[in-house]
Amino acid sequence: MAKKTPEINASSMADVAFLLLIFFLVATTMDIDSGLNRVLPPWSEEQSEAPDIKERNLMLVHVNKYDQIAVQGELVQVNQLKDRAKEWVLNRNNDKNLPEKKEENIDLIGKHAVSQGVISLQNDRGTSYEMYIKVQNELTRAFNEIRDELSKAHFGKLFNDLEKEQQDAIAKAVPMKISEAEPQNIK
């Protein structure tokens, strides 16, 4: 006859599990990294001037060391920035001083007048990072709102809810052109 194996005492199992649990609580983090994604321009040895962009296609945004913002040389507040950028990029009345538009054929959308405007963001070395991010955020928001409007008009949904191909089409119609210029000192 086979011997009966005695039952293993499982009362310490809870302790072991708790120990592991506490280890994982301490040694891991839960935060998902999120932020504003940008692409830097390639490095060039000779500090070349900005590539040939027509004056009407360039919106200059300066942030000085006192965290003041100037759009095209005119002082504005952070909360005005988004609307200024939006108006400027869209150029609804085809103003001669605002950016040009180029008719392009885009899949899923068809003919669309793509704005050629580039927003150039320049900051001083003394600008605070917080203000810089705020400005970046407002500019991103301007483009996101334009994208949302176009998505609503074409697909009846917000940009984030679209399929991948539809998002690509919208992104092509509304390119997010925010350039981070060569550093220079601003008064």
Add this chain to the structure above:
Amino acid sequence: MPVIRKKEKKEIGQISTSSLPDIVFMILFFFMVSTSMKETELVVKFKAPQATEIQKLENKSLVSYIYVGPPATAELRAKFGEAAKIQLNNSFSNPEQIGQFIASERDALNESDRNKMTVCLKADKDTRMGVITDIKQELRKAESYKISYAASKSVGNLK
């Protein structure tokens, strides 16, 4: 005459704890799946600025981190001063060391993933842009163009 009964104390049976390990294991697995290991010990103090239009960083293995902020503890501040410092891996660094750091991070990746590498810049919100600009210049020299400015989701409107 009513009979006065002696109150009998009701005994409550012992609560069975046999399912306790199961519950704890369940929580344990939840934490194992939903969290990731801490990779670096911060030697700088940083509080991310707030933004509304943030995007999540998708592939964590393709992300390298650069931290910027004032030294974290009083001892370090006494030694290195109050000004914002750059942290690469586990120690303070100069902007000139970024090129080397990027090269080593890039070497650790698969060849096919190297151009997808993103640098996540975690800077304190009170940092001056001078430091950030230096870092950006070094990144451009190191041909690492994709950058993400870490920010936390803000609730409501920015003022």
